[in-house]
Amino acid sequence: MSIQWYPGHMTSARKKAAETLAMADVVVEVLDARLPQASSNPMIHELRTFRQRPCLKLLNKADMADPAVTKLWLEYFEQQPGVKAVAISCKKASDVARIPGLAQKLAPHRCDAVKPLRLMIMGIPNVGKSTLMNALVKKKVAAVGDQPAVTKSQQRIDISSRLTIYDTPGMLWPKIDHPIDGLMLAASHAVGVNAYIDEEVATFLASFLLEAYPAMLTARYGFATAGLDGVAVIEAVAKKRGCLLKGRGGEFDLEKAAAILLTDYRTGAIGRISLETPALREARARQPAQKSPLDTPEGE
Incomplete structure (x- = not known):
């Protein structure tokens, strides 16, 4: 299964972002700390490098990610030119309060009312940009929702005479x-639900968890993982949570069980x-032609 999701408003959002970036000093890219590179839009990299803008990468939802792995990612990003990386939770005021100061270090020449610091908040859908904006401004200026692509238009907010922020759609x-x-x-809820099937995504997630986080x-869920594969994990979740199809003689409701697993991952209930x-x-990356583990030839 190859997942693709590119709603029409994103084309215009990209064009507008390219125009606004000419006025910005620093790109603040919000990433999902659980998948920092997969959640980094290559178009953002292209736009900011074309304009030669430094980037503050925020690994948001760090409280839901494996801290040892997050440390590796911070070291990885810090090796890139013009990049500063920090792990945060946009829901923690103390984390958000650090951001203007960190961005300032990337643009030291923009430091007063004559030359205010201009930040451009960018990222993929549902990584916490709106939560970040509201926390920076200290009031609700951006719609927050559990579905991706809640924000569909760009806005400018003058926080003070020394700081301006541009908020962009995911x-x-x-x-x-x-x-x-x-x-x-x-799995991380960054694409619209019409672009994938829960059971297939949950099977991928279960297979990964079996390999990396079986405990x-x-x-x-209270079941042993030895000898299981991804599909068997979904079945085991269905059994443990009583997910049964009505009138089907005790047959498991795998769709419901898949939704439970995905929700538990997305909320951090399974763990970091x-x-x-x-x-x-x-x-x-060395296997560009690889298929999803869920893809099989017809007839198999």
Whole structure:
């Protein structure tokens, strides 16, 4: 299964972002700390490097990611020119309060009322940009929702005489090249629900958790993981949570069980999980033609 999701408003959002970036000093890119590279839009990299703008990468939802893996990602991003990376939770006021100061260090020449610091908040859908905006401004200026692509238009907010922020809609890119990236984005609720099937995404997630975090599955759902595959995990969740299809003789409701697993991952109920590491990312990148583990030839 190859997941693609690029609503029409994202084309105009990209064009507007390119125009606004000419006026911005620093790009503040909000990432999902559980999948920092998969949640980094390559179009944002292209736009900011064309304009030669530094980037403050915020690994948001760090309280839901594996802290050891997040540390590796911070070290990875810090090696990139013009980039500063920090792990945060946009829901923590103390984390958000650090952001203007960190951005200021990337543009030291913009430091007074004559030359106010101009930040451009960018990122893919549902990574916490609106939550960040509201926390920076200290009032509700951006709509927040549990569905991706809630924000559809750009806005400018003058926080003070020394700080201006441009908020942009969440943008994906026209073609997700690596199927696993699409699965990770879907599992993390960054694409619209019409672009994927819960059971298939949950099967991918279950397979990954079996390999990387099996003890968390046992702790959360109370079943042993030895000898299971992704599909069997969904079945085990269905059994443990009593997900049965009505009038089907005790047949498991795998769709409901898949939704439970995805929700538990998205809310952090399973534990602190990271879906990729820098090393794993490089290994996957060396296989550009690889298929999703859910893809099989017809007839198999």
